[in-house]
Amino acid sequence: AQSVTQLDSHVSVSEGTPVLLRCNYSSSYSPSLFWYVQHPNKGLQLLLKYTSAATLVKGINGFEAEFKKSETSFHLTKPSAHMSDAAEYFCVVSTNFGNEKLTFGTGTRLTIIP
Amino acid sequence: GAGVSQTPSNKVTEKGKYVELRCDPISGHTALYWYRQSLGQGPEFLIYFQGTGAADDSGLPNDRFFAVRPEGSVSTLKIQRTERGDSAVYLCASSLSTNNEQFFGPGTRLTVL
Numbered sequence: 001a002q003s004v005t006q007l008d009s010h011v012s013v014s015e016g017t018p019v020l021l022r023c024n025y026s027s028s029y030s031p032s033l034f035w036y037v038q039h040p041n042k043g044l045q046l047l048l049k050y051t052s053a054a055t056l057v058k059g060i061n062g063f064e065a066e067f068k069k070s071e072t073s074f075h076l077t078k079p080s081a082h083m084s085d086a087a088e089y090f091c092v093v094s095t096n097f098g099n100e101k102l103t104f105g106t107g108t109r110l111t112i113i114p
Numbered sequence: 115g116a117g118v119s120q121t122p123s124n125k126v127t128e129k130g131k132y133v134e135l136r137c138d139p140i141s142g143h144t145a146l147y148w149y150r151q152s153l154g155q156g157p158e159f160l161i162y163f164q165g166t167g168a169a170d171d172s173g174l175p176n177d178r179f180f181a182v183r184p185e186g187s188v189s190t191l192k193i194q195r196t197e198r199g200d201s202a203v204y205l206c207a208s209s210l211s212t213n214n215e216q217f218f219g220p221g222t223r224l225t226v227l
Contacts, residue, residue: 036218041220043117043118043217043218043220043221044157044205044207044218046216090156090157092156100145100147100162100169100170100212100213101147101162101172102147102157102159102216104149104156104157104158105156106154106155106156107154107155
């Protein structure tokens with residue numbers, strides 16, 4: 001079985017400061033890992049994905065994540081937070097051998113303080 | 115272009131009633147997925163279709179839940195004898211094929227009174 005644990009249910013940062021959203025995964029196989037963002041009243045949007053190529057993955061809107069096998073982590077970072085980053089973020093692992101079935105974490109709500 | 119659409123956006127029903135939730139995937143996408151998101155939780159996988167057939171329905175919670183995709187495009191999630199615990203946001207996603215990015219719809223919020 002595969003799973004992800006998001007270590008913080010809520011993170012608050014000031015605008016212009018760095019963002020760190022933490023995620024640990026558990027997988028019996030080489031995982032595919034994703035970060036999705038969910039803005040209020042909008043659909044889930046893919047931020048970035050890791051599929052065993054480069055361990056540092058760059059996504060949209062200045063976000064990036066680093067796959068660390070030794071730490072079983074896939075933390076999401078951004079150097080400078082913007083007000084528009086306020087949303088719910090989900091760390092996701094794919095089950096089976098592709099991404100047919102996504103397993104989501106419980107989410108981290110990011111609040112940006114003006 | 116048009117994204118994944120879901121209708122209705124909101125559905126309120128009474129315990130014991132039957133409901134149908136519809137998903138229109140992105141044109142040309144062969145894979146279609148259903149997820150359920152309860153309050154304060156991440157989405158949970160229910161079922162996915164490759165074409166017309168259900169390739170994996172292991173996430174359906176019980177036999178009150180059923181989904182179809184008869185022509186390989188639109189899908190309907192059907193819930194019989196609804197219970198209050200079925201209240202959630204039901205999300206649909208589609209992808210060009212499996213192993214491609216899943217694009218999510220806005221969801222249908224189901225409330226069972």
